[in-house]
Amino acid sequence: xxxxxxxxxxxxxxxxxxxxxxxxxxxxxxxxxxSKVKGKPFSGNAFTARGTAVEHGINTWIEKGxxxxxxxxxxxxxxxxxxxxxxxxxxxxxxxxxxKGLFDCALEFYMEEFQIDKAKTQQxxxxxxxxxxxxxxxxxxxxxKARVRDCKVVSKxxxxxxxxxxxxxxxxxxxxxxxVVFDFFVDNKKPVHKxxxxxxxxxxxxxxxxxxxxxxxxELEECDNPCRIMELMSFPNLDDMYNREDKIEAATIWGITLx
Numbered sequence: 001x002x003x004x005x006x007x008x009x010x011x012x013x014x015x016x017x018x019x020x021x022x023x024x025x026x027x028x029x030x031x032x033x034x035s036k037v038k039g040k041p042f043s044g045n046a047f048t049a050r051g052t053a054v055e056h057g058i059n060t061w062i063e064k065g066x067x068x069x070x071x072x073x074x075x076x077x078x079x080x081x082x083x084x085x086x087x088x089x090x091x092x093x094x095x096x097x098x099x100k101g102l103f104d105c106a107l108e109f110y111m112e113e114f115q116i117d118k119a120k121t122q123q124x125x126x127x128x129x130x131x132x133x134x135x136x137x138x139x140x141x142x143x144x145k146a147r148v149r150d151c152k153v154v155s156k157x158x159x160x161x162x163x164x165x166x167x168x169x170x171x172x173x174x175x176x177x178x179x180v181v182f183d184f185f186v187d188n189k190k191p192v193h194k195x196x197x198x199x200x201x202x203x204x205x206x207x208x209x210x211x212x213x214x215x216x217x218x219e220l221e222e223c224d225n226p227c228r229i230m231e232l233m234s235f236p237n238l239d240d241m242y243n244r245e246d247k248i249e250a251a252t253i254w255g256i257t258l259x
Contacts, residue, residue: 014221016126017136019168022213026237027164046087046095049079050102051153054185055141057103058110058151059121062142072103098187102153105191109183110142117144125175129207132214140172147179148172157186161196163209163239166259169198170206205259209238212254 014021014036024032034040044052053076061067076096080087110119119142126135142149150168161169161182169180180198185191198206216235223229236250238258251258 014134014217016134017132017214017217018138019136019171019210020138022136022210022217023164023167025217026167026209026213026235027239029233043083044079045083046080046092047155049076049083050095050099050187051151052076052079053099054102054106054153055151058106061107061110062114062119062121067107069100069103072099095187098191101191102185102187105193106151106153106183106185109185109193113149114142114144117146119144119149125172127171127175129211129214132211133218134214136171136210136214138168138171138175140176143176144178147181148176150180150182152182152184153187154184155187157192157194158184158196161198161202163237166198166202166206167210168206170203170210173198173203174207199259201259204257208255208257212256 021032021036024035031042035042053072056075057067057069057072060071073096076099080092113119121142123140123143124137125140126137129136140148141151148169150165150172152165165182169182172178172180182196182198184194184196186194213235216232220229220232223232235254238247238250238256241247241250248258250256
């Protein structure tokens with residue numbers, strides 16, 4: 001069991017935490033182990049490359065005043081090249097073909113939004129959480145005077161924020177004290193935009209969940225008791241629980257404040 005323990009003596013450490021690290025631990029223990037223990041980070045796919053490319057195009061426009069679809073396409077191709085997995089060529093080209101419409105949709109929205117309240121890109125922020133030794137670090141897509149905005153490119157129009165986005169948004173709000181808005185650009189035949197604001201109840205839930213998960217990760221790193229390791233690894237992904245009573249029971253056991 002020791003070979004799987006997160007022990008300083010083995011050179012396996014987490015110098016800091018981040019919302020993405022914590023979300024990875026909650027939603028995919030295998031991916032977390034591969035990335036943070038084995039040193040094999042997730043290399044992405046056509047859909048993650050799509051989001052990175054559109055955001056890159058917006059950032060280039062903000063920072064240099066130039067909006068060019070070639071920058072978006074080049075970034076997409078670069079991200080695909082970095083992937084270690086063989087990907088379906090037809091699917092990659094299908095996703096690539098939708099980039100212009102998505103970029104145009106995002107650019108039109110942000111040109112109007114940032115004319116009113118200009119934004120800084122990729123701002124690094126950190127917070128300290130009670131009961132957690134490490135800093136939690138992250139980068140915000142767009143920091144305005146009045147709010148934080150996060151850019152997401154998705155395949156379907158969301159009706160609400162997912163659990164992962166709630167944790168991410170709660171971190172941003174804790175770090176800045178500002179409202180957090182997620183901008184979704186949906187890859188339809190004619191791309192559309194939808195913004196969703198992180199609510200107060202979601203913030204309370206997200207910060208509580210983030211805190212407990214961070215505490216579990218720190219204890220796991222030092223723990224050499226197999227029984228306790230198994231207990232810690234049972235930390236729940238509440239998003240996977242469809243029965244409300246099961247979700248309440250799991251949240252109560254771990255001291256998580258439900259929304």
